Amino acid sequence: MSRRETLSILAGALATAILACVPFLFGDYGLSLAINIVSYAVLATAWSLFSGPTRYVSLATVAFFGIGAYTTAVFAETLPWPAVLAIAAVIGVVVAAIVGLSTLRLSGVYFVIFSFGLAELVRQLVTWWEVNKTRTLGRYVFTDITAAQIYWQLLALAVLVFVVGFLIGRSRLGLALRAIGDDETVARHTGIDTTRAKVALFVLSTVFMTLTGAIMAPRWTYIDPAIAFNPVVSFTVLIMALLGGVHRLYGPVLGVVPLALLFEFLLARFPNHFSIMVGLVFILIVYAIPRGIAGLVEQAVRRPA
Amino acid sequence: MSALLQVEGLTRRFGGLTAVDALSFSIEPGEVVGLLGPNGSGKTTVLNLLSGALRADTGRIAFKGQEIGGRAVHTIARLGVARTFQLVRPLASLSCHDNVLTGLAFGRSRAWGATARATADTLLERVGLGRARDTLPAELTYIDQKRLELARALALQPELLLLDEWLAGLNPTELEEGIALIRSLSGQGITILLVEHVMDAIRSLCGRLLVMNTGRLIASGPPQQVLANPEVVRAYLGDDGDTGGGDA
Helix, strand or coil, X not given: CCHHHHHHHHHHHHHHHHHHCHHHXXXXXXXXXXXXXXXXXXXXXXXXXXXXXHCCCXXXXXXXXXXXXXXXXXXXXXXXXXXXXXXXXXXXXXXXXXXXXXXXXXXXXXXXXXXXXXXXXXXXHHHHHHHHHHCCCCEECCCCCCHHHHHHHHHHHHHHHHHHHHHHHHCHHHHHHHHHHHCXXXXXXXXXXXXXXXXXXXXXXXXXXXXXXHHHHHHCCEXXXXXXXXXXXXXXXXXXXXXXXCCCCCHHHHHHHHHHHHXXXXXXXXXXXXXXXXHHHHHHHHHHCCCHHHHHHHHHXXXXX | CCCCEEEEEEEEEECCEEEEEEEEEEECCCCEEEEECCCCCCHHHXXXXXXXXXXXXXXXXXXXXXXXXXXXXXXXXXXXXXXXXXXXXXXXXXXXXHHHHHHHHHCCCCCCCHHHHHHHXXXXXXXXXHHHCCCCHHHCCHHHXXXXXXXXXXXXXXXXXXXXXXXXXXXXXXXXXXXXXXXXXXXXXXXXXXXXCCHHHHHHHCCEEEEEECCEEEEEECHHHHHHCHHHHHHHHCCCCCCCCCCC
């Protein structure tokens, strides 16, 4: 292990320790903001685990997030919490594997459209089921899980996604994915089973999204398909990851923090013009900093040398 | 010893065009075979069929006695068939070292860690890119990108190497180096099938030539004999009234 890696691990451990104290240091508002930021940090990092190296832009984030949220809504009152999370993870894996096997042969824009359609499809299916079978459109989520507990679970998940990302970067799979991102045909000709590599990473990445949804659900007390499968979540995750930079593991977080704070500010000050402003922010980011903040940081570090 | 590669009745159509038409040939272990033909005669399609990038409509491809027609590209690569591309295709975001590492990590050796890294360095040295270890492919000259692609193909530890105009676009000095490099690979026991237009290279490297025209094999044999074949001459230069030859 290199010196730089050891330093990164120490810095990560220190940051985690400090962040774990947040519920004791700030009030309810601060905690809810922190929950928001950490949940997006997990989603954006998980998103770029897959989409960063392979360059498959996925808009299906909320499909998995919503599946997780609904799993909690259905099972939270009857099953112990770890079992709920386990069920959410299993459902997420199964859906991701089916979706991955059937779509990852698509490339470029076709995959983008498919992933967006998938989120809508899942939402409509859940709506149909709720209306016709259970005869309720909304569900109440009653648990005794506190906000601080939600925060700590999300923080643990964030640590896990970073550890997994770090290990993938050093593994054969990481190399395979970078090769696939560069040139899939060449990747196959160097012996890489590209379908298997892509599906494996897609599943891994979406499990984190599913778990985030499951952990977040008790925050809402009431959910319906429009809340749990809100497509804005997918777009927000995408733009946060792009702002931060998807070619580095720490990149997405650099995008999550400023954007989460900005959205919070815009929502409080300009509730009626929120969508317009968010749209402008999206455009600005894509035009002005295509390689993200991580790219800018690297450039700045490299220049004096 | 049976043939390393045995192709029988290989046919591939694109719409109404038959790019490869009932092609049959075989290659013995250790041979260096040149695949020739005018532009559009189907040479690259043959390589794509052999590497699995395209599927044949009909016909059989046996590698070391094992049917590989219709198998996945990565499976064929792992069995020991490596290739380069007509227009170089390095993996742009990976350093030269990591480009070669892909072949080692996923090819026959399945090597990883310190051993694989050392082998990647050795292969870069082998093709004359030792100094460019940490360089990105975009910073390399054209010939060096071709060297890199060759090193990546060699990382698969191939028994059969398919070179698609690997010597095209090189200046005379580079060409000499390139020919020497290919000869040394052959000396190492790698069987080579090369699609090539550079006649000097063909004459000095190939023990046998296959000539295609409009998807069909029109001649096969030692270079001297094949290049003098009237039908081959006609395929390249057109009919100038010179009769004779007939069906080859």
